[in-house]
Amino acid sequence: MTAPARSAWPKLRVADWTATRDTLHMWTQIIGKIRLAHAPLVNHWWQVTFYVTPRGLTTSTIPYGTGAFDIEFDFIDHQLRIRTTEGTARGVILEPKPVAQFYDEAVRALHELGVETPIQPWPNEVEQAIPFPQDTVHASYDPHAAHLFWRQLLQADRVLGQFRARFVGKVSPVHFFWGAMDLACTRFSGRPAPTHPGGAPHCGDWVMVEGYSRELSSCGFWPGGGEEGAFYAYAYPEPDGFREHPVLPSSAFYSAQHGQFLLPYEAVRTADDPDRTLAEFLQTTYEAAAEHGGWNRAELEDDPHRWDGPHGVASAGRPYDQGLSGGS
Structure with a gap:
């Protein structure tokens, strides 16, 4: 499988x-x-x-x-x-x-x-x-192309899901927006954001006002922006210093045209370790938003393996059930 x-x-x-x-x-x-x-x-x-x-x-x-x-x-x-x-x-x-x-x-x-x-x-x-x-x-x-696109989404969804697991603040599901045809995951600082100016074609400005009503760091994948599509990351509002922040891998760059960091899909696909390559991009671009935006990272982040060990996932696989029943 x-x-x-x-x-x-x-x-x-x-x-x-x-x-x-x-x-x-x-x-x-x-x-x-x-x-x-x-x-x-x-x-x-x-x-x-x-x-x-x-x-x-x-x-x-x-x-x-x-x-x-x-x-x-x-x-x-x-x-x-x-x-x-x-x-x-x-x-x-x-x-x-x-x-x-x-x-x-x-x-x-x-x-x-x-x-x-x-x-x-x-x-x-x-x-x-x-x-x-x-x-x-x-x-x-083209059914073959549609199938390959779904497989692209399947891999992106998997790595984005692992990235999402490290955040305990408000965070979106990993989900597919049909408006722009992109797979996205968004983290929030917990603070309100300035009113978004809107401007998306054939879309009321009020749609974007709701979508961007809180300060955020968003990332995802869409079938554009590169020869084989691209991963992206942006912040709203974009803090000073965000676009100059060093990010990984070396093939990632800030696109002034799109107002976001981009990582060509092909750079991930051809990497020796695609998962690690994408994870580095997701983490360093998030850090660009969180560090320059003054997020309270100590309260918003945690280790998804925090329950591994002799009394947790590694031993029984059901630490939540154990905790409810008083098991040790």
Whole structure:
């Protein structure tokens, strides 16, 4: 079930799948808006995101009346799977087709399951916002490329999850935002942030105001910014000295154009130790935000192995249960 460290990180040139990427982006926006229509607001829009699964990307459970449903992009069998708590299910084949057709098929499948979902039928955070029912421009789907992208996300999700475990302050899940099509994890200092100016295309400024309402250090991966995509890290607000802070590895750099540090995906993929290379980038860019921003690191960070040892995870694997039962 596991692959050697380097071979687990697949090669996928952005130029080789741009048409599929852009079509898939629109498909994820449609499904993301369906989750948005039913899930109650959680700070920073965390209720709208997707999560990496052993087969693709899922909405997780979406409440509907007194029941629920979920939707998953399966990038192994290339199906959009919709399931309800009534035991019913529908599928939409992931294959080359216009966004307009995918939109019609997804909405029809939900209707057949008794789920009615009116959404704003146009994309956000993109320059070319063609309404979904009219979009015949984006119509590509290369199943091999989609599968490789999911494998990129799988590795990024794993290392980001390990990085997240070292923070005990407020921190987001590792989740996929369909607006910008990126996998992200965000740490917070605990202090409010200045009002964000907004400015994302076809997206109300109030969306960014909510998303950036607290001081933060964010990192993640998106299929752009490098030949094979890029890992990124930024701070909001960006403290003085942030962009000059020395970060690892040597292939990482601060992009004034993007206002963030970037690490090309290919630099991680081809490294002798990809996990360590990415972990160094995540840690040093976080330190750039925390040190120059004056974060209380002593209260916000901890060792995820703090319960290892003769009475903890290493011996029994269930230290929490032991603590509840009074075991030693």
